[in-house]
Amino acid sequence: MVLSRSGSPPAPQPYHHGNLRQALVDAALALAQQKGPERVSVREAARLLGVSPAAPFRHFPNRRALMTAVAEEAGTRLRIEVQKAVAAERRDGVYRLHAIGRGYLQWVQAHPAHFRIVSARDQIDAEQSVSLQAGTAELQQLIRQTLQQAQSRGDIRSDLDTERLLLLLRASLYGLARMQIDGHLPQWQFREEAEAATLQGGLDMVLKLLKPPA
Amino acid sequence: MVLSRSGSPPAPQPYHHGNLRQALVDAALALAQQKGPERVSVREAARLLGVSPAAPFRHFPNRRALMTAVAEEAGTRLRIEVQKAVAAERRDGVYRLHAIGRGYLQWVQAHPAHFRIVSARDQIDAEQSVSLQAGTAELQQLIRQTLQQAQSRGDIRSDLDTERLLLLLRASLYGLARMQIDGHLPQWQFREEAEAATLQGGLDMVLKLLKPPA
DNA sequence: ACCTGAACACCGTTCAAGT
DNA sequence: ACCTGAACACCGTTCAAGT
Numbered sequence: 191m192v193l194s195r196s197g198s199p200p201a202p203q204p205y206h207h208g209n210l211r212q213a214l215v216d217a218a219l220a221l222a223q224q225k226g227p228e229r230v231s232v233r234e235a236a237r238l239l240g241v242s243p244a245a246p247f248r249h250f251p252n253r254r255a256l257m258t259a260v261a262e263e264a265g266t267r268l269r270i271e272v273q274k275a276v277a278a279e280r281r282d283g284v285y286r287l288h289a290i291g292r293g294y295l296q297w298v299q300a301h302p303a304h305f306r307i308v309s310a311r312d313q314i315d316a317e318q319s320v321s322l323q324a325g326t327a328e329l330q331q332l333i334r335q336t337l338q339q340a341q342s343r344g345d346i347r348s349d350l351d352t353e354r355l356l357l358l359l360r361a362s363l364y365g366l367a368r369m370q371i372d373g374h375l376p377q378w379q380f381r382e383e384a385e386a387a388t389l390q391g392g393l394d395m396v397l398k399l400l401k402p403p404a
Numbered sequence: 405m406v407l408s409r410s411g412s413p414p415a416p417q418p419y420h421h422g423n424l425r426q427a428l429v430d431a432a433l434a435l436a437q438q439k440g441p442e443r444v445s446v447r448e449a450a451r452l453l454g455v456s457p458a459a460p461f462r463h464f465p466n467r468r469a470l471m472t473a474v475a476e477e478a479g480t481r482l483r484i485e486v487q488k489a490v491a492a493e494r495r496d497g498v499y500r501l502h503a504i505g506r507g508y509l510q511w512v513q514a515h516p517a518h519f520r521i522v523s524a525r526d527q528i529d530a531e532q533s534v535s536l537q538a539g540t541a542e543l544q545q546l547i548r549q550t551l552q553q554a555q556s557r558g559d560i561r562s563d564l565d566t567e568r569l570l571l572l573l574r575a576s577l578y579g580l581a582r583m584q585i586d587g588h589l590p591q592w593q594f595r596e597e598a599e600a601a602t603l604q605g606g607l608d609m610v611l612k613l614l615k616p617p618a
Numbered sequence: 619a620c621c622t623g624a625a626c627a628c629c630g631t632t633c634a635a636g637t
Numbered sequence: 638a639c640c641t642g643a644a645c646a647c648c649g650t651t652c653a654a655g656t
Contacts, residue, residue, distance in 0.1 A: 206637085206639070206640065210639085210640090226526055227526075228442070228526045228527075231628085231629065231630085232629085232630065232631090233628080233629065233630075234629095241640070241641090242640065242641050242642075243629095243630085243631090243641095243642095244631080244632080244633085244640075244641070244642080244643095245639080245640055245641080247630085247631065247632080248638085248639060248640070249639095252630075252631075253629095253630065253631090306526075309586060311585075311586045311587055312440055312441075312442045312520075313442075316587065317587070326588075350609070350612070350613075354605050354606070354608075354609045355609065357602065357605065357606050357609070358576065358606050358609040358610060358613075360579070360583070360588075361575075361576050361579035361580045361583055361606050362572065362575050362576050362579055363579070364579040364582060364583060364588070365574070365575035365576055365577070365578040365579020365580070365582065366575045366579070368578060368579065368582050369574070369575055369578055371525075372523060372525045373525055373530065373531065374540075374574075374578070388571065391568050391571065392568070392571050392572050392575050394568075395564070395568045395569065395571070395572045396572060398564070399564075399572075399613040399614065400613065403617030403618065404617065424620085424621090445647085445648065445649085446648085446649065446650090447647080447648065447649075448648095455621070455622090456621065456622045456623070457622095457623095457648095457649085457650090458621075458622070458623080458624095458650080458651080458652085459620080459621055459622080461649085461650065461651080462619085462620060462621070463620095466649075466650075467648095467649065467650090
C-alpha cells in the first residue's frame with residue numbers, strides 16, 4: 191500500500207519498527223502485478239522498503255513463505271468476492287450457481303496476478319497453509335450446497351451424482367480461468383470484453399447442460 | 405538421453421562437437437522431472453554435460469528459449485499420444501471423443517513434468533513457437549471435427565453451438581488436468597489409480613451431459 | 619563454427635554484530 | 638525484538654579469446 195514510487199533509494203525510513211511483515215506482503219504483491227509472480231525477488235521487495243536484504247528473513251523463513259502469505263491474502267479476497275456475488279443474487283437455484291461462477295471468473299479477470307499467485311503451486315506452499323486450505327474448502331462447500339439446493343428445486347438434473355457434478359463444475363471453472371490466464375483463449379479478439387464474453391459463454395454452456403431435459 | 409548418472413565432474417567429453425543443442429534439451433527435461441521445471445538451471449544442465457556455463461548460449465539466446473524447446477518436444481509427444489489414442493478407437497462418434505479425453509488425461513498423469521512445461525506460460529514463449537502453436541491448433545481441430553461428427557451422428561446434442569461446446573470440452577479437460585497437476589484433487593485417496601478414476605469420472609460426466617435428452 | 623574463462627549484476631540465505 | 642553488514646554459493650548473460 192505505502193510504496194514510494196519515486197527515485198531509486200527510498201531513504202531509510204523508520205521501518206525499524208512499523209509493520210515490516212505486512213509491508214513485505216504488499217510490496218511482493220505489487221511486484222507480482224508489475225512483472226509476474228515468478229519474478230518477485232525478496233531483495234527487491236526489501237530494497238523498495240528501504241531495509242537490508244536480510245531483514246525479510248526475520249519475518250519469513252524463506253521466499254516461498256513470503257509468497258504463500260501473498261497467496262493467502264489473495265485467496266481471502268477471492269473467497270470474499272465470490273461470497274459477495276452469491277449474497278447479491280436474490281433469486282434462488284441455478285441463479286445462485288451462476289452468480290458463483292460469474293463472481294469467480296470476473297475476479298480472476300480483474301486480478302490476474304492475484305489468481306496466478308493463489309494457483310502457483312511452484313511458488314507457494316498451499317498444503318501447509320491453513321488459510322488457503324480453509325478458503326478452498328469453504329468455496330467448495332458453497333458450490334456443493336448451492337448445487338444440491340438447485341438439484342432439489344428441480345433446476346438442475348438430479349439423476350446425476352452431486353459429487354461428480356461438483357467436480358465437473360470446479361474443473362470447468364478452473365479450466366476457463368486458467369485458459370484465460372495461460373493465454374489459451376482465442377486471441378483474434380483484442381478486447382477484454384470479448385474474453386469476458388468467452389468465459390461467460392463457457393459458464394453458460396455448463397449450466398445449460400445441467401438443466402433437466404425438457 | 406545420454407546423461408552420465410555417476411559422480412560430480414562428468415569428465416570433459418568430446419562434446420566439442422556432438423549435438424549439444426539436443427543434449428541440452430534432454431538434460432533440461434531430465435532436471436525438470438527431478439526437481440520441477442521452475443528449478444531447471446542452464447548452468448546445471450551445462451555442468452551435467454561437461455561444458456562451460458556459456459556454451460548453452462551458442463544454441464539458445466536465453467533460458468526461456470531452452471525451456472521452450474523442451475516444451476516443443478513435450479507438446480509433440482502429447483499430440484502424437486492423443487492422435488494414437490483416437491486411431492486405436494475403432495468405434496465412431498462419442499467413443500472417439502472419449503478416446504481423445506482419455507488419451508490426454510492419461511498422458512498428463514503419466515508425464516506430469518512434461519505437461520507442466522507445455523503449460524508453463526511463465527517459463528516458455530508459447531506464442532513465439534510455431535511448433536507449439538501448430539500443435540495446439542491441430543489438437544483443437546481434432547476435437548472439433550470429432551465433436552461435429554458425433555453431433556451429426558446424433559451421439560451428441562446438436563441443438564447447441566459447436567464452438568461453445570468445444571470451448572467447454574477444452575476447459576473441462578484442461579481444468580481436470582491442471583487440478584491434478586496443481587494438487588487440487590481430493591487427497592484422501594492415496595493411490596494414483598484413484599486420481600485416474602477421478603479424472604475419468606470428470607470426463608465421463610461431461611460426455612454424459614452432452615448426450616441428447618432421451 | 620563452436621566452445622572456454624573470466625567477468626558482471628543479480629539472487630536466496632546465513633550469521634555475527636549492532637540498536 | 639528487530640535490523641544491518643558482510644559473506645557464501647548460486648544464478649543468467651556477455652564478451653573477448655581460444656581451437
